[in-house]
Amino acid sequence: MSKYQVTKTIQEINTRIKQGKAVVMTAEEMIPLVKKKGPVAAAKKVDVVTTGTFSPMCSSGAFLNFGQSVPTIKASRVWLNGVPAYAGLAAVDIYVGATEPAEDDPLNKVYPGEFRYGGGHVIQDLVAGQKVQLRAQAYGTDCYPSRKLEKEVTLRDLPNAILVSPRNCYQNYNCAINLSNRTIYTYMGTLRARAGNANYATSGQLSPLMNDPYYKTIGLGTRIFLGGAQGYIIGPGTQHNPDVSRTPGGVPKKAAGTLMVMGDLKEMIPRWLVGVSIQGYGCSLAVGIGVPIPILNEEIANYTGVSDEEIFTQVVDYGYDYPNGVTKTYGEVSYAQLKSDSIVVNGKEVPAAPLSSYSRAKEIAETLKRWIAEEKFLLGEPQSPIPGVHGK
């Protein structure tokens, strides 16, 4: 006998989606249902819970194939709008990474640098249909004699353009403060001296991996909302680390799981892939991701009922501790506290600011919900799981 009172399979849920009968809720809508009716009733009622996050995700990038020209070329160095791309692949394959700044960027020479244009912006411009200047150098071979190439390309011209990001969708992240005596400029935004502000970076109760904390429903092959189109989870991301301390509800209390994702750039829309310039730090790409969580049983329903009050993260000093590899927490705060305007650190009230857009995360969860309701989106069956907590 099953240990669950409710059991469903992904195939059964997909059948219900195709029949237009599936009940879909956003992770926000699921909270009061689970709290009021309990996980069993919620699991009976709901088939899929949609999540969302929209935030700068530095480990993002795209593989591009720019097609051969005559005479043929084996490009060894390539720039897109002046941004270097990795060309150590086959003849006309490159990878453009989100944080690569334009080669002539003054970086932090004029501190704090502005980092106006980088790989993330190239990706956004391509997705927006704009022309991008491609420049390539080569050493010349018998089969690929050309030594240089310069041409304008658009996303439509490129034979292939695939977003492949080695680490997106971090399951929880630090709340950053700065205990030094000067303002610092970090990937967690501008941090004013003496804990002048606290910045945090996930969408909390709406965030994909907060709603499936042990990665029980997702894996390689899970279909997701990625950059405004349908993409896939292709495995755990780099730095995936499930073995961290967790709440009784299973949610990690610090950065934990990550996802590697891919999708066809040609189907994506610029609203959900936006190049960003982080003052004093560098360029990046804000990526919109939404993961549908199939409610396979009451345990999963219970996970998706998690609210900001039950999700915690650690307050970390970026003034001294983080750059020196010191692991120290200045307190544990809930996302409800972070979203309430301010937190208390060392007895002092510190205003909290998000770097991740909650309202846009909600829009992603709602879009995914609509896609499923309109039968445009079927759940992908995971072929290989994301590694969970060791020994579980």
Added chain:
Amino acid sequence: MYSRMLVLRFPQDIVDRPIVCNLVREFDLSFNILKATILPGQDGLMIMELSGHRKNFNRGIKFLEECGVKIKTIGQDINRNMDKCLQCGACTAVCPTGALYIRRPEMEVCFEPEKCSGCELCVAACPVRAMEVHLRNASGF
């Protein structure tokens, strides 16, 4: 008590005259200068919060205009490009006056131009450069 954040532009022919001090002396107003670029022979720019009795405030403004000062409320020179804004909230961490703030529980990023002091900290802190500030004086620095 009436209070407004103002952008004053001084044409170059009046920058050598004492003007704003008269707001205190003649009109019983108080001000807080947040930014001033006044150099000889060039158009000048000043951002100030001007406060006092409503009637005196209006008389003070009239006096400034009669002196040749061009006056705008600060909101007219600052714009949030809503096509670019990601609604993230990074700007709210650096805004010293609370002009940029988050409306809860929707977590919508809001901008109240009347509260803005024109410090421009948000301009570079915004990851997509959605804040557009035009607080430059005519000579362009």
